[in-house]
Amino acid sequence: MPGTSRAVRRRFGYADSAHRKQGDARKRLQDRPGSEFEVVAPDRKELDITVWDRVVERLNHISPQVVVNCAAFTDVDACEDHPLAVRKANVEGPRNLAQASARFNCKMIHISTDYVFSGQKSIPQPYFEDDAMEPISAYGRSKMESEMAVRTMPSTM
Numbered sequence: 001m002p003g004t005s006r007a008v009r010r011r012f013g014y015a016d017s018a019h020r021k022q023g024d025a026r027k028r029l030q031d032r033p034g035s036e037f038e039v040v041a042p043d044r045k046e047l048d049i050t051v052w053d054r055v056v057e058r059l060n061h062i063s064p065q066v067v068v069n070c071a072a073f074t075d076v077d078a079c080e081d082h083p084l085a086v087r088k089a090n091v092e093g094p095r096n097l098a099q100a101s102a103r104f105n106c107k108m109i110h111i112s113t114d115y116v117f118s119g120q121k122s123i124p125q126p127y128f129e130d131d132a133m134e135p136i137s138a139y140g141r142s143k144m145e146s147e148m149a150v151r152t153m154p155s156t157m
């Protein structure tokens with residue numbers, strides 16, 4: 001559905017570049033000043049979350065208490081044209097992290113998005129976490145699937 005993602009972004013009040021500008025959760029987590037936690041924040045070169053063996057190896061090495069999944073294919077418009085890459089990064093990757101977190105007995109935090117909703121709810125009603133998901137973009141659909149993939153795992157928060 002070309003163009004749909006832009007429409008959803010307008011509904012949620014994003015400017016075209018805002019989604020990216022507010023991004024980089026990984027770096028912001030890493031740069032938290034005075035954090036009482038040690039943060040290990042591998043980038044994609046250091047850990048590709050779509051490769052199960054690498055995920056297991058890194059978690060075994062780091063022994064984290066909590067895994068925060070900041071990795072995703074987040075270019076909303078590009079998601080429309082790259083379904084396989086989107087599925088790997090946004091569904092299979094989080095599933096790998098959730099399964100490995102369960103194996104190593106640590107908690108995993110997965111970040112969702114308002115793109116799982118259609119944006120059609122009557123204004124000024126806000127969306128709530130338990131509202132029915134009805135994504136209308138490839139990105140939103142992949143994030144909905146990612147939620148479903150990790151939700152049932154005992155490790156996931």
Ligand SMILES: NC(=O)c1ccc[n+]([C@@H]2O[C@H](COP(=O)([O-])OP(=O)(O)OC[C@H]3O[C@@H](n4cnc5c(N)ncnc54)[C@H](OP(=O)(O)O)[C@@H]3O)[C@@H](O)[C@H]2O)c1
Nearest residue numbers: 019022023024025044048049070071072074089111112113
């Ligand atoms: N930004 C927002 O406004 C917003 C709003 C709601 C929810 N979220 C969610 O918040 C989370 C973090 O988003 P963000 O804004 O920080 O995204 P971001 O700035 O686009 O960063 C995503 C990161 O994921 C990495 N990545 C992609 N595929 C990977 C893979 N297979 N293995 C390892 N790393 C991979 C990317 O690496 P490369 O740079 O190498 O591609 C990039 O560093 C995502 O789940 C997103 O859906 C974001």
